[in-house]
Amino acid sequence: MSITPSHYQLTVTALQWLSADTFELRFDRPEGFSYEPGQKIGFRHQDVYRDYTLLGPPQAPELAICARRLDQGRFTPLLAAARPGDRFEVSAPSGYFTFQSASRPAVFIASGTGITPFVAFTRAGVRGFELLHGARAAAELYYSRELAPAARRYVPCLSAEPSARTYPLTFHGHVTQYLAQALPAGIYDFYLCGPGDMIREAIQIIDARFDGSRVFSELFY
């Protein structure tokens, strides 16, 4: 009988900055490490615990996460300073924010680094979804080049860059404004990932405008 470990030691292989404050961190994949697209791992540093979604694809020889460095943060400055060879203890992959196939159209809604589970879904082969990708500016539309071709409709929602038009369907405003004003009425499977305020507002709109839809959500803090 094999026993799945509750923790793993991950060794950093590379750190790549995606913007001035957001980076992708890659690790060697420990033997026997497996996960479902959308699952996360938990980092522990002293009394601080932080979860990060694995980007995938699940069969890749390396593991990768994406994080935003917060200058006043208690953990991300440490993560952002990581060098190849550094080791971190992480919890085994966990979480239920995974894609569930259905006949209803899927609408993914992300803001900021909340895009990461949708990158994982896409890298696992999920296609045909509508993605409302929220960011302040076009430069923060991380992974858009691989997400846009996989989506049936890719809608960047830029909240602080009113003139940018990187993609044809660019919407100027928050993802929740698009949801309230522009998404056609219907019954969908909504997948939400982002800060609590966005998720709360989105769910209120979904309850009001898209009765009968299903909602799967993942908060980050």
Next chain:
Amino acid sequence: MSIYTRTGDQGKTSLFSGERLYKDNIRVRAYGEVDELNAVVGLLAAVLPAGCDETARQLARIQSDLFHVGGWLAAVPGSEARQRLTAITPEFSGRIETWIDAMQNHLPELKVFILPGGHPGAAQAHVARTVGRRAERAVIALVRQEETAQADPSLSAVVMFLNRLSDYFFVLARYLNKKAGVPDTSWNS
């Protein structure tokens, strides 16, 4: 990390399988009652008399199983979410029956009604029994509603488990009183 998300402030909640339901929905009520039962079992475990290690292990297993039951009730039949959960099977209640039989071997036959109470652990076991009955009634209400909508045969194992659990808590109350040297009080009608 904040415990409150405020996403339920409008009176609805999301099932594990994604559906949005009002919190007084019969399915939400059913897993809420199971959750309450689990909390009551936690309190029972905290007030056990000394020397009840085996009972403590049983209660820990029951709490884990009740988590499985709650998750099962929080996903609709046929959903992909259910496929990721531990299915509730007759083995859940079979385990309880074994424990009941073992305790009854140590107890005299009961020929009168007894008042719920005695040692704090026994009194709490009676609370667990009655809360368990309420959870069972809630699940039966869900079963009866599902019969007219989307049949869910797996719920029969849930009902069986909850039914057996209440029997277990009744016997456990007597067992704990005996272990603590507190006599059961007969009902004198």
